[in-house]
Amino acid sequence: MTTDRAPAEGTARENGTAQEHSAGAARVIRVALTGNPNTGKTSLFNRLTGLRSRTANYPGVTVEIRRGVWTDGERRFDLTDLPGLYSLDALSPEETVARRFLETDSAADVVVLVADSTNVQRSLYLASEVRELQVPLVVALNLSDAARAEGIRIDVDRLSRELGCPVVSVSARTGEGLSELSAAVVSAAGETPVLPAPSIDLPVVASEPASCASGCSRCAFAARYDWAEQTARASVDAPAAEDQISAADRLLTHPVIGPVVFLALMAGMFFLIFSLADVPMTLVDTAFASVGDFVGGLFPAGPVHPVAWAAGTVSLALLTFAGAYRLAGISWTRLSGTAAVAVASATALLPPDELRSLVVEGIIGGVGGVVIFLPQICILFFVISLLEDSGYMARAAFVMERFMRFVGLPGRAFVPMLSAHACAIPGIMATRTIENRRDRLVTILVLPLLTCSARLPVYSMVAALLFAGSPGTGALVFTGAYILGITAALMSAWVLKKSILPGDTEPLVLELPPYRLPALRSALLTVWDRARVFLQNAGTAILMFSVILWALAAWPRLPESDLPSPAADQVAALRTEAAQAAGDRAEELSGEADRILRQHQLSHSFAGRIGRAVEPVFRPLGFDWKINVGVISSFAAREAVVSTLAIVYGLGEDGIDDEASLVETLRRQKRDDGRPVFSTATCLSLLVFYVLAMQCLPTQAVTRRETGTWKWALLQFAWMTVLAWTAALITYQTASVLTSA
Amino acid sequence: MLSVLRGHDGRAVEECLETAHAMPSETLIRNETDRNDCRADGLNTILLAQAAAGDHECVDVEGSGDSAVRLKRLGICSGRRLTVLRSGDPMILRVVGSRIAVSRSLARSVVVAAVSAAAGAEVRSE
Ligand SMILES: Nc1nc2c(ncn2[C@@H]2O[C@H](COP(=O)(O)OP(=O)(O)OP(=O)(O)O)[C@@H](O)[C@H]2O)c(=O)[nH]1
Numbered sequence: 001m002t003t004d005r006a007p008a009e010g011t012a013r014e015n016g017t018a019q020e021h022s023a024g025a026a027r028v029i030r031v032a033l034t035g036n037p038n039t040g041k042t043s044l045f046n047r048l049t050g051l052r053s054r055t056a057n058y059p060g061v062t063v064e065i066r067r068g069v070w071t072d073g074e075r076r077f078d079l080t081d082l083p084g085l086y087s088l089d090a091l092s093p094e095e096t097v098a099r100r101f102l103e104t105d106s107a108a109d110v111v112v113l114v115a116d117s118t119n120v121q122r123s124l125y126l127a128s129e130v131r132e133l134q135v136p137l138v139v140a141l142n143l144s145d146a147a148r149a150e151g152i153r154i155d156v157d158r159l160s161r162e163l164g165c166p167v168v169s170v171s172a173r174t175g176e177g178l179s180e181l182s183a184a185v186v187s188a189a190g191e192t193p194v195l196p197a198p199s200i201d202l203p204v205v206a207s208e209p210a211s212c213a214s215g216c217s218r219c220a221f222a223a224r225y226d227w228a229e230q231t232a233r234a235s236v237d238a239p240a241a242e243d244q245i246s247a248a249d250r251l252l253t254h255p256v257i258g259p260v261v262f263l264a265l266m267a268g269m270f271f272l273i274f275s276l277a278d279v280p281m282t283l284v285d286t287a288f289a290s291v292g293d294f295v296g297g298l299f300p301a302g303p304v305h306p307v308a309w310a311a312g313t314v315s316l317a318l319l320t321f322a323g324a325y326r327l328a329g330i331s332w333t334r335l336s337g338t339a340a341v342a343v344a345s346a347t348a349l350l351p352p353d354e355l356r357s358l359v360v361e362g363i364i365g366g367v368g369g370v371v372i373f374l375p376q377i378c379i380l381f382f383v384i385s386l387l388e389d390s391g392y393m394a395r396a397a398f399v400m401e402r403f404m405r406f407v408g409l410p411g412r413a414f415v416p417m418l419s420a421h422a423c424a425i426p427g428i429m430a431t432r433t434i435e436n437r438r439d440r441l442v443t444i445l446v447l448p449l450l451t452c453s454a455r456l457p458v459y460s461m462v463a464a465l466l467f468a469g470s471p472g473t474g475a476l477v478f479t480g481a482y483i484l485g486i487t488a489a490l491m492s493a494w495v496l497k498k499s500i501l502p503g504d505t506e507p508l509v510l511e512l513p514p515y516r517l518p519a520l521r522s523a524l525l526t527v528w529d530r531a532r533v534f535l536q537n538a539g540t541a542i543l544m545f546s547v548i549l550w551a552l553a554a555w556p557r558l559p560e561s562d563l564p565s566p567a568a569d570q571v572a573a574l575r576t577e578a579a580q581a582a583g584d585r586a587e588e589l590s591g592e593a594d595r596i597l598r599q600h601q602l603s604h605s606f607a608g609r610i611g612r613a614v615e616p617v618f619r620p621l622g623f624d625w626k627i628n629v630g631v632i633s634s635f636a637a638r639e640a641v642v643s644t645l646a647i648v649y650g651l652g653e654d655g656i657d658d659e660a661s662l663v664e665t666l667r668r669q670k671r672d673d674g675r676p677v678f679s680t681a682t683c684l685s686l687l688v689f690y691v692l693a694m695q696c697l698p699t700q701a702v703t704r705r706e707t708g709t710w711k712w713a714l715l716q717f718a719w720m721t722v723l724a725w726t727a728a729l730i731t732y733q734t735a736s737v738l739t740s741a
Numbered sequence: 742m743l744s745v746l747r748g749h750d751g752r753a754v755e756e757c758l759e760t761a762h763a764m765p766s767e768t769l770i771r772n773e774t775d776r777n778d779c780r781a782d783g784l785n786t787i788l789l790a791q792a793a794a795g796d797h798e799c800v801d802v803e804g805s806g807d808s809a810v811r812l813k814r815l816g817i818c819s820g821r822r823l824t825v826l827r828s829g830d831p832m833i834l835r836v837v838g839s840r841i842a843v844s845r846s847l848a849r850s851v852v853v854a855a856v857s858a859a860a861g862a863e864v865r866s867e
């Protein structure tokens with residue numbers, strides 16, 4: 001599953017499609033949306049179906065076929081959104097998909113060509129080609145609101161006559177013209193035969209011109225564009241296009257100012273993330289802490305009747321499962337049911353104290369540790385969404401192309417690289433717009449190095465550890481981490497191009513879309529979708545991780561009698577002292593004794609053994625064994641490290657101060673020799689490790705799917721791991737020397 | 742700058758290009774393109790990669806591979822007007838109503854001529 005899809009709802013509706021198709025009484029008309037890239041096909045699709053596929057103001061956003069149901073009164077249409085095409089000469093994988101769909105006779109009853117009203121001439125080129133496919137065609141002149149604002153008038157009837165097919169003006173943004181569109185589709189579906197296509201005087205064969213006298217380069221392209229120009233001139237009344245570069249573009253595409261603006265924008269975005277997210281994050285943090293406190297208080301202190309206890313815990317556990325299954329969209333099958341019942345019964349066997357620890361430290365602590373970053377994720381996606389809809393992103397790609405070309409990445413890799421900053425999976429999907437297979441492979445391999453939103457929690461945690469609560473320096477850490485990711489990706493691409501995937505890079509050809517005012521509604525909807533995915537993940541995968549990790553960190557038990565002798569003596573001494581002391585002092589002393597006990601229990605547990613077993617590998621990076629547990633547990637999903645640290649360090653705490661936030665707890669941790677665990681050098685090394693490490697199983701699966709073999713996924717994993725380890729080693733060793741000096 | 746073009750022949754085009762400062766010398770133009778024989782009207786042609794900001798007419802796109810198709814399907818093909826909005830690498834063109842960024846390496850395969858006076862005037866009066 002790609003994460004750029006609107007979750008749950010989307011799948012539900014898509015499933016609905018198939019059923020309605022077979023059960024529906026009236027014939028369902030199958031409609032395909034085609035058109036040039038960035039003309040608003042997906043926006044129209046979303047408007048008509050109520051789904052929320054990804055849209056953005058640059059070409060090449062849609063790379064997959066997607067279906068939905070469009071109901072208009074009682075009529076029902078089966079709508080298909082296709083990747084954009086400039087012409088039927090498909091060159092890249094995603095264009096081939098769209099072309100094949102259009103050329104399959106049985107695929108659609110009516111094709112709707114979504115044209116850009118602000119640039120009819122360009123859309124007419126594809127229209128002339130699609131007309132010749134002899135499928136019923138309706139031309140939807142989208143963006144009519146934008147055209148009106150620009151003072152463009154289109155003679156729709158005239159255009160319809162010229163094209164020999166119905167033409168309607170619509171706007172995916174305002175929703176105007178949609179009923180006319182459905183009427184046109186219905187009548188086009190009933191009309192047989194299809195009118196002949198307008199005749200364009202195409203050259204018969206591309207003959208080798210012996211002399212260049214007259215028709216030296218006359219080709220089918222030229223003939224079609226001539227026709228498009230004439231047709232557009234006859235039916236469109238537009239103010240003359242400016243023949244100067246716009247003031248905004250003069251700055252934003254400037255070879256020096258452009259990259260500076262790009263960097264400034266990035267830094268500004270992170271500053272925003274830090275300064276705006278601070279308050280809501282504290283709120284979420286204290287909310288989780290007090291929920292933990294409250295829930296912890298609910299547990300009975302004294303002995304409980306075993307039957308009542310078992311009944312209570314089993315039903316609570318089953319309720320939790322019901323909630324998580326609902327979130328994850330898992331249905332109650334025999335397998336999932338058995339799993340739920342088994343785990344629920346297991347919890348009933350836990351004594352109250354243990355269950356309290358599971359709920360407070362494992363579940364609330366673990367999930368809370370991740371959910372806390374929700375405000376940051378929301379702000380990130382809000383800003384990215386505004387930037388994407390504004391048309392700026394293509395300019396960013398334009399100025400960054402120089403750097404990309406230098407390392408052998410194709411200009412086309414820009415959309416994937418931008419998308420990967422949200423999540424590597426849509427990024428990898430977006431590489432379908434890259435025609436050259438080697439270029440595409442290189443891009444796929446380096447994409448996971450770019451900072452995705454799942455790294456945000458880690459960056460944020462480290463930034464808070466390094467600089468308590470200062471948004472300026474926090475933004476600096478972020479910018480540094482993002483730049484490190486980008487640099488590593490470019491460097492890796494260069495290495496790959498020089499070694500196993502050599503070859504010329506495809507040069508840039510990119511349409512720079514017009515600047516448009518972003519729609520606040522769609523930005524907010526994007527944020528909502530992303531927040532839902534994030535919470536869903538926290539309520540399912542992270543929850544499961546947390547429970548497993550808690551169990552691994554809690555067992556096997558270390559009886560107090562088995563404590564190693566120096567620790568046992570220490571505990572005994574503290575206990576006797578506490579017995580003699582009074583009040584606060586006594587509590588402090590017995591708390592300290594408890595803490596020592598818990599620490600030894602933890603290092604005796606499975607998690608502790610695993611963490612200590614890999615110590616030789618990670619000690620040079622400045623990690624202690626608890627961080628190692630975090631590193632290992634984030635193998636499948638990197639944000640799990642935050643919840644793991646929350647659990648591992650939380651369990652090692654004395655349990656008195658439950659309200660302490662994660663960062664405070666972490667900052668308090670000491671090594672055996674008394675130095676803090678999270679020293680500057682360790683923090684930096686941890687940051688570098690998480691910037692570069694491949695810790696995302698879903699991404700690996702998508703790499704495998706898109707490249708066809710596990711070979712590339714494994715190479716990606718191996719390369720990134722080696723890179724992360726080496727870079728973290730260098731960071732830690734250098735920073736240690738510098739900070740001790 | 743474009744007004745220089747009005748009502749002039751090929752000479753004026755070169756003057757125009759030189760005023761734009763982004764042009765290599767006349768000899769270089771000749772060496773790099775050597776395509777003057779290709780036009781019946783004897784207009785000087787240059788490569789798009791060397792073209793300065795302003796209007797040009799596309800004369801030919803060399804090659805027949807994917808790169809050529811990629812350009813042609815966007816309208817960078819014979820007979821279309823190409824307005825160079827920003828020269829450099831990549832450069833920005835206006836063609837068939839949209840802004841297209843093109844790498845210089847591709848722009849080297851595109852032959853352009855300065856727009857003829859009549860066509861230029863027509864465009865401006867539109
Ligand atoms: N003002 C206005 N903007 C629109 C309209 N339709 C789409 N847009 C904007 O145009 C941009 C492109 O929309 P998309 O729906 O992603 O275009 P697409 O045709 O699916 O693009 P590809 O998937 O890249 O082929 C987005 O920024 C939309 O917000 C419209 O009717 N009016």
Ligand SMILES: [Mg+2]
Pocket residue numbers: 041042043054055061062082083084
């Ligand atoms: Mg789309």
